[in-house]
């Protein structure tokens with residue numbers, strides 16, 4: 001009997017068995033979406049629960065995803081003229097209290113330090129829920145003249161918001177994020193900055209995470225505490241609910257007033273600057289999981305995958321894999337690495353290839369490269385896509401080129417697939433009955449008219465759990481009537497149930 005055939009058959013059977021075993025560990029999406037999500041997070045070792053409720057441990061595999069996201073976002077933030085700095089974790093109570101709306105918005109979720117070094121502190125210290133209070137206080141000291149503007153600073157940090165209901169990545173008490181804080185001489189400049197960063201977030205989400213978003217302005221009830229105007233990007237998750245994935249705020253002159261930031265303008269007149277803030281967080285990882293994941297587990301877009309290719313060497317049935325398979329596999333790894341591909345060689349001799357296939361499939365590695373004795377003889381290998389499971393035989397001479405081509409195709413394919421999902425789950429409605437029916441049956445985005453009245457919005461939320469996600473700021477506004485009360489609506493808005 002030909003070794004390879006038998007090896008192939010055995011390998012295939014084991015592959016199926018292993019798949020069966022592993023897939024049982026992840027609850028199918030259709031059975032229980034929220035359990036599916038938790039299974040994916042825990043079993044792929046992205047994160048684990050910590051001893052304090054709502055505080056997760058981001059495990060190495062999850063942290064590697066974050067590092068790739070962070071590196072790309074950091075580059076975009078710097079390319080738009082910003083610099084990084086770091087501000088303290090503790091904010092004195094009196095600092096936080098200077099902006100009234102801001103403190104009212106954040107105090108219910110603030111954690112306080114009241115004892116330090118065994119002694120009661122004279123003034124309680126808030127663990128930052130966000131850093132406007134700290135950063136604006138420093139800006140008041142640093143900014144004197146129009147020559148000091150604009151101030152364009154970003155910080156990468158952790159923040160704490162005491163949450164009652166938590167879920168890894170999506171809503172955690174402590175999370176990692178970046179927060180940009182800028183000062184400008186005019187309202188127009190501040191508004192331009194706010195919208196510029198919203199577009200940076202939109203581009204990052206689509207180009208890097210392959211996560212399509214709708215974007216626009218928030219309604220008054222959903223805006224940031226203390227902001228003049230809030231804008232956000234919103235992605236649609238597999239269960240038809242929207243995830244706010246990034247926000248950008250024009251803070252007006254509220255914070256400059258509250259924190260005493262003043263500058264002398266070109267005419268030597270005292271003036272108040274305009275400020276903005278904008279942020280994205282580890283929450284985006286939750287969006288990534290729910291945008292692309294399937295019943296087998298994670299599906300990672302190549303741009304953020306810790307390993308873009310995993311090489312699984314298939315040992316010969318008889319003899320030693322050190323003789324030809326493993327050296328050849330190492331050679332392929334070097335070739336791929338040389339071509340800038342993030343590659344991992346799974347040379348564990350404690351696991352069968354079938355187990356490894358299922359394991360890396362669950363972890364969402366975009367491409368699996370199999371190489372066995374027969375492949376070595378033929379100077380070829382097998383590449384298997386995670387997204388479509390499509391298999392191709394590739395000559396080793398062109399493996400780097402082929403792998404890179406496939407990675408690009410996977411990245412683009414994931415975005416296309418996610419865009420189709422959003423299109424299929426966006427419904428334009430004109431009656432409230434239809435609105436209620438869609439929200440009860442399939443959810444997703446609903447595009448319709450809204451009168452801009454807060455009480456009407458509140459009623460819609462109460463009756464359908466849906467809120468205004470964004471008021472689009474681009475395109476031709478379609479004027480019409482409010483879906484609930486029939487009053488005039490200046491443009492259509494996006495509704496959805498939200499995370």
Ligand SMILES: [Zn+2]
Pocket residue numbers: 450451452453456457482483484485486487
């Ligand atoms: Zn209305």
